[in-house]
Amino acid sequence: MIVSEGLVQLYIPESSQSKGPGKIGAGFYNRSQQINRDLTILFIRKSGVRTFLDGFGSTGARGFRVERETGVEVTVCEKNPESYRYLERNSILNRSSAILKMKDFQDEVRDVPYDFIDVDPYGSVVRYADDAIRNIRNGGYIAFTATDLSALTGSAPSKTFRRYGSRLPNDSTRHEAGIRNLIAYLAKRAAVFDRYIEPQMSFWKSHFYRVIIRVFKGTTGSDAMLKNLGFLNKNVEVSEIYPSVDEGPVWTECINNQDILQKIEVPDYLENKSQLERFLELMKNEDISRYFIDLRDIGKKLGTDIPSFNKVFESLYSAGISKFGRTEFSVTGLKMQEGYEQVIEVFTRKR
Ligand SMILES: C[S@@+](CC[C@H](N)C(=O)[O-])C[C@H]1O[C@@H](n2cnc3c(N)ncnc32)[C@H](O)[C@@H]1O
Incomplete structure (x- = not known):
């Protein structure tokens, strides 16, 4: 069947679900991630990037939309031959000039430097973070979609510690803690490679987290960035109604780039316009305080x-x-x- 999203049309499998986390398989398409793609496009329009890699293409929903709705030069990678056929059909359907590659994301980022890399695998991003961070252009952007929320929030404590090295109480601030945990992980991996990160846009929606970071090279910056990792204690940070628990290590600094958020306007053609505006308004509040x-x-x-x-x-x-x-x-x-x-x-x- 064919669906419309933003300014593109897409062939997707008949079995695609319109709600929830989506059904893993060839031509994976998840309608509930539309807001994720919308916000990525709005961000790219204000970021000045020229080259974009959709590293986990599937139907190409993200890559074709970025091409059509931002005008940047797009490459789409997909390693599964069956999904790649959806990419080819959707390229023709949208008269796209995006470069398509049946290739592993890791090989592509090692071969070509990009201004913006989009990492959208099934589940956790940890297997892909190092390659993206090491190979992005200096000052470039990486966007991560993570769906391993039980590990990120602390609801599976041993997994949280194994995968992210942190201990979190999985209480009412769990999703902010989960996002701060993910950013802390990315910061630690950046430091390993003498790089540093600046969070640009961070949000949670139902089953996924989305974090866009900017990455720079430099040991001085890297050392300075590591000061932004630490433990937060809601009893001290927020109110005495909370028990005294040191949570972390998490990212303790801003999670959004307020300058870019202020510049973003939501165009009328986007179906979710009012929901997007509401989201952007809330994101502007997130750096008022750490936790709530x-x-x-x-x-x-x-x-x-x-x-x-x-x-x-x-x-x-x-x-x-x-x-x-x-x-x-x-x-x-x-x-x-x-x-x-x-x-x-x-x-x-x-x-
Ligand atoms: C969650 S889906 C991507 C959804 C898509 N970005 C969107 O917005 O609709 C993940 C896709 O990445 C592909 N994939 C997984 N590992 C990959 C890798 N290492 N390199 C390239 N593609 C990969 C899978 O076959 C699958 O089609």
């Missing part, structure tokens, strides 16, 4: 109902606090640097 206070946690601790966000916001404004905002990592989460007592006070106020 979760209204559900306060309610549980005090044995009270959760007040509306409006009531909480009013209380913060009346205390002269204006730097706070909701987070993509929890529907009841609040990013803020000060004013935790005001938030708790709203819970105990007589209604």
Whole structure:
């Protein structure tokens, strides 16, 4: 069957699912990753890159969209011959000039330097991170899609420690912790090769994390970057309602590039326009603080109902606090640097 996404059309297998993590197999296509591809395109438009490698092509949904919707020079790699046939058909369907290669991603990045490499395998990115980091152009970008969320969040603790070397409590901040864990891993791998990274865009949606980083060469930068790895303790960082647990090591600095986020505009042709705008607004809040206070946690601790966000916001404004905002990592989460007592006070106020 043929589906439309963004400005391209794609032949995909009849058996493709419209929801959930997608069915692994030739011509893998996952509709629920459309927002991932949309945000990648919006980012690329503001990043000034000229060459893009879709290293894990499948139907070419990402590569063909990047070509059509950003105008950069695109190469698509796919190592599975059956999936490669989808790439060929979709190239003709879209009158694409993208270069197609039936080739392993690792071989391609060793052969050709790119400005932007997209790493979108099944599951974890750890098998591919080193090759991408070592071979990206200096100052270039790498985007990783990771779906091994049980390992990243700490919900499978031994796997979290084996794979990422970290210990995380898998509590209400699990998805921010998971993203910070992934960035920390990428930073450590970059340091091994005398490189350093700067996170550009980080988000979670249902079954996947997406992290776009910028990579530079340099030992001084690498040493400085390593200072951004450490342990976070929500009891100290956020509020005394949380137990004192050192979580990490995780990335302790910004997870988004606010300058690029401010410049991004969502064009009308994108079907998910309002959802994308909402996502971008929330991403602008993520660097207000490391982690967030979760209204559900306060309610549980005090044995009270959760007040509306409006009531909480009013209380913060009346205390002269204006730097706070909701987070993509929890529907009841609040990013803020000060004013935790005001938030708790709203819970105990007589209604
Ligand atoms: C999750 S799918 C990619 C989905 C695609 N990027 C999209 O947005 O629709 C992973 C694809 O990468 C291919 N693949 C896995 N390992 C690869 C490798 N080392 N080199 C190139 N392709 C690979 C698989 O055959 C599969 O088609």
